[in-house]
Amino acid sequence: MLPDPLDPDRFLADLHALRAIGASGSGVVRRAFDPDDVRARRWLAGRFSEAGLEPHIDPAGNVWGLGGPLLIGSHTDTQPEGGWLDGALGVVAGLEVARVTPGVSVVSFQDEEGRFGATTGSEIWSGATTLEAADALEDLDGIRFGTAPQALPPTGDFPDPARFTAYLEAHIEQGPVLDTTQDTAGVVTAIVGLRQVTVTLTGQQNHAGTTPMRLRRDALAGLAQAQIAIADHLRNVVTPESVWTIGHVTLHPNAPSVVPGRVRFSVQWRDGDRDRLDRMERAIRGALAHVAAATGLTLDVSDTAGLPPTTMDQRLRETLAEAAAVHAPGRWRHMPSGALHDATNVARVLPVGMLFAPSIGGISHDFAEDTAEDDLVTCLRILADAAARLT
Amino acid sequence: MLPDPLDPDRFLADLHALRAIGASGSGVVRRAFDPDDVRARRWLAGRFSEAGLEPHIDPAGNVWGLGGPLLIGSHTDTQPEGGWLDGALGVVAGLEVARVTPGVSVVSFQDEEGRFGATTGSEIWSGATTLEAADALEDLDGIRFGTAPQALPPTGDFPDPARFTAYLEAHIEQGPVLDTTQDTAGVVTAIVGLRQVTVTLTGQQNHAGTTPMRLRRDALAGLAQAQIAIADHLRNVVTPESVWTIGHVTLHPNAPSVVPGRVRFSVQWRDGDRDRLDRMERAIRGALAHVAAATGLTLDVSDTAGLPPTTMDQRLRETLAEAAAVHAPGRWRHMPSGALHDATNVARVLPVGMLFAPSIGGISHDFAEDTAEDDLVTCLRILADAAARLT
Numbered sequence: 020m021l022p023d024p025l026d027p028d029r030f031l032a033d034l035h036a037l038r039a040i041g042a043s044g045s046g047v048v049r050r051a052f053d054p055d056d057v058r059a060r061r062w063l064a065g066r067f068s069e070a071g072l073e074p075h076i077d078p079a080g081n082v083w084g085l086g087g088p089l090l091i092g093s094h095t096d097t098q099p100e101g102g103w104l105d106g107a108l109g110v111v112a113g114l115e116v117a118r119v120t121p122g123v124s125v126v127s128f129q130d131e132e133g134r135f136g137a138t139t140g141s142e143i144w145s146g147a148t149t150l151e152a153a154d155a156l157e158d159l160d161g162i163r164f165g166t167a168p169q170a171l172p173p174t175g176d177f178p179d180p181a182r183f184t185a186y187l188e189a190h191i192e193q194g195p196v197l198d199t200t201q202d203t204a205g206v207v208t209a210i211v212g213l214r215q216v217t218v219t220l221t222g223q224q225n226h227a228g229t230t231p232m233r234l235r236r237d238a239l240a241g242l243a244q245a246q247i248a249i250a251d252h253l254r255n256v257v258t259p260e261s262v263w264t265i266g267h268v269t270l271h272p273n274a275p276s277v278v279p280g281r282v283r284f285s286v287q288w289r290d291g292d293r294d295r296l297d298r299m300e301r302a303i304r305g306a307l308a309h310v311a312a313a314t315g316l317t318l319d320v321s322d323t324a325g326l327p328p329t330t331m332d333q334r335l336r337e338t339l340a341e342a343a344a345v346h347a348p349g350r351w352r353h354m355p356s357g358a359l360h361d362a363t364n365v366a367r368v369l370p371v372g373m374l375f376a377p378s379i380g381g382i383s384h385d386f387a388e389d390t391a392e393d394d395l396v397t398c399l400r401i402l403a404d405a406a407a408r409l410t
Numbered sequence: 411m412l413p414d415p416l417d418p419d420r421f422l423a424d425l426h427a428l429r430a431i432g433a434s435g436s437g438v439v440r441r442a443f444d445p446d447d448v449r450a451r452r453w454l455a456g457r458f459s460e461a462g463l464e465p466h467i468d469p470a471g472n473v474w475g476l477g478g479p480l481l482i483g484s485h486t487d488t489q490p491e492g493g494w495l496d497g498a499l500g501v502v503a504g505l506e507v508a509r510v511t512p513g514v515s516v517v518s519f520q521d522e523e524g525r526f527g528a529t530t531g532s533e534i535w536s537g538a539t540t541l542e543a544a545d546a547l548e549d550l551d552g553i554r555f556g557t558a559p560q561a562l563p564p565t566g567d568f569p570d571p572a573r574f575t576a577y578l579e580a581h582i583e584q585g586p587v588l589d590t591t592q593d594t595a596g597v598v599t600a601i602v603g604l605r606q607v608t609v610t611l612t613g614q615q616n617h618a619g620t621t622p623m624r625l626r627r628d629a630l631a632g633l634a635q636a637q638i639a640i641a642d643h644l645r646n647v648v649t650p651e652s653v654w655t656i657g658h659v660t661l662h663p664n665a666p667s668v669v670p671g672r673v674r675f676s677v678q679w680r681d682g683d684r685d686r687l688d689r690m691e692r693a694i695r696g697a698l699a700h701v702a703a704a705t706g707l708t709l710d711v712s713d714t715a716g717l718p719p720t721t722m723d724q725r726l727r728e729t730l731a732e733a734a735a736v737h738a739p740g741r742w743r744h745m746p747s748g749a750l751h752d753a754t755n756v757a758r759v760l761p762v763g764m765l766f767a768p769s770i771g772g773i774s775h776d777f778a779e780d781t782a783e784d785d786l787v788t789c790l791r792i793l794a795d796a797a798a799r800l801t
Binding site for chain 2: 192193194195196199211213215225226227228229230231232233234237239240242243244245246247259260261262263264265266267268270273274275276277278279285287289356357358359381383384
C-alpha cells in the first residue's frame, strides 16, 4: 500500500491544535512539565500512535514516536512568553513527514527552553549530561528537574541512539536574516559556538559634586570605552556573520550623585568557526586590557565559558539543499544558526542537519513570533523531500 | 568679665563625645529622628545650655542655642553610614565659638542628609518649603516626616530669621581638592548649582545569537557613545571646576544573550555659574541628539531638574579669607562647594559664608571619613577669628 500523500492542511491543523494548548493571546505558555506542556506531550503521543508510530516517554520527559532510523524532531516546550512555532514546527513537521515516509521516527525533546537547564532533554539523551546530574537542576521556584517527571511518568527507558542513523530538525530562524533577504528557507551550515566572559572594571566611587573630573576614576567611562574598543579591535577578525554583545551591566553604586566605582558586564561572542572564536577572544581581551591601561581602572576578566560550534553533516546539508532547490528555487540560502538547538546535543551521537523557516520581523521568544503559512508549508515540503531521499 | 579663651581641647572633646552617640566602628549612624539622633540633639541642647545659650527645639527638629545675631551651625544627623565629622564639625565648632564670642547663636539643622527629604530642616526654616508640605515626606520604610518629631517634641516655634544678621557654616570639604593641594582650609566662593536629566535611548531588543551586527539597534552602544560625546561637546564650555556624571544606569532587559533594547540613565552636571549651567545643558542635549541621529536610536530626555548656584556673601567671604590668612598663611584657598549644604537654604533669608576643612583622601559619606585634628583646630581658629570680626 502506498503511503498517504503529504497533506499541508493536516500539518497546519496539527500546528493550530498544538497552539491551542497553553494558548495566551497569539502565543503559548508551555514550560517544561507544567500542566499544558504535559497535555501537549500526551496529545502528541496520541498523534504519533494514530500515525502508526510507537509512542514512548523516556525518563527525561522526551516524547518519542518510534518508527524507522531517520529521526526528525525538535521540542514542544516554550519560553515563559513563547511563540506558537519555535520548536513545535519541527515536531509537527516531523509527524507529517512520518505519516508519508516509511523509516522515520519523531521526537519532542524536553526543556529545550531551559525552565531547569538548557536543552536538558537532548543533553541527557545524547550523553552530554547524566539524568542524575540533571535531577539537581532547579527552576526559579526551586522545583527540581528530578521531581518534575512525576507529572509525565516515563513509559520506558531512553531509546538507544544506535537505532537511528541521522537527525533532521526544522525550526524557525529566530532572527531577521531570511525575512530581510526575502528567502523562504535556510539550510543551516553550523550552529555557532558561543563564548562569554564577565568583566569587572573598578575605579573609585566618589561624590559627584565634589570630585573634580581630573581626579575621577569613573567605571562607567571604562564601560563606554570598552564597548567602542571591542568593536574596534574585532574589525579585522570578524565576518558579517560574527556577533558580539554586551547584554548585562551592573553599575555600583548606581546613584545619580555618585561617580560609579565599579561596573560588571558580560561580553558574549558567537561564530561558526572555532579558530575565529579564539581570535575574537584575543581581540576582546586585548581591547579590555587597552582600556584598563588608558583609564587607570583595575580590570578583572573571568574565565571563558562557552560551547563549541556544531558543524552540520555534509550529506544531510546537501540533501536539504537539493530539496530546497526543488521547492523554493532561488529563494533559499545557506546560513549559520546563531541560536542553540537540540541538534547541538544530538550531534554527539548522530549526523545532524537543520532547516530554517523565516521569522517575520526576526521576532522570537515573544507572543508576537510568527511565520507565513506558505513558508511553513514550503518548509514541510523540503523536509519531506529530504527525508524521502534519505530513507 | 572677659569670655574664656578658645579651647581646642574642649572642642575636640565635644566632637569625640558626639562621635560616641551612634558610633559604628570609626563612623556614626544617626539618621534624622532615630534614637541616636535624638540622643545627640538632647546632648547638644544640654551643651548649649552650659555655654549660656538658650536651648530651643523647633517644630522641624532643628536644635538651636539662641544667643546673639551671628548664627553659626550645620547639622548633626548623618548618612546611613556616616562619617564622624560631616555636619557635626560645624555645629560643635559653632558651640566652641559661642562660648568665647558674645553675640553668637548656634544651630543643628535636621535631616540635612535626607532620610525624609534633603536639607529638610533648613528648607522649612528658610521658607523654601512649608512644614505642611514636608510632613508628607516619607523615608524608605514609609515613615512620614510629620510623625517623626514625636521622638523630639518641639519646645517652641521657629525662631524668627529677622533676629539673625548672618550665617557661617564650617564643614568638611567632602572632596579631594584640599587634600590634593595640601591646603588646610577652603573659603567657599559659591555652592555649585546642579542640574539633572533622565535620558532614555530606545533601540530594538533582539536575540544576541541570531541578530547580525548590521541589523542591530543596540541601546548600550548608544550609552557608550553618549558618554564619550558628552565629554566631547562639553570640552569648550567647562572650567576645571565644572563636573558632570552619568551615575545611574538601567539596561533592559539586561541579559547576556539579548541585544539591549533600552537604556535609561541620569546625566547630572554642576557648576557655580548659572550661565555656564545653561551652556552645559545645551552641549549635553546637543551631544545626545547627535548620538541618537548617528545610531538610529530613539531619544527621550526628561525635563531638567535642579538647584541654582548659591553665591557666598562678599563680606563674609572676605572676613573668612582674612582670618584664614592669619591662621593658615599660604595654606588656604578659595574654592566652590561641589556638595549641597544647609547654607543653600539659609541664603534665602541671610547672608551666608562657608569654610571647608580637608577630607583625608576626599572620602565622605563613609565610616572612613576623617580629617587631621590639627586641621580641625585650624578650622576652629579661623571660624572664631571671623566671628570676632563680625560681632
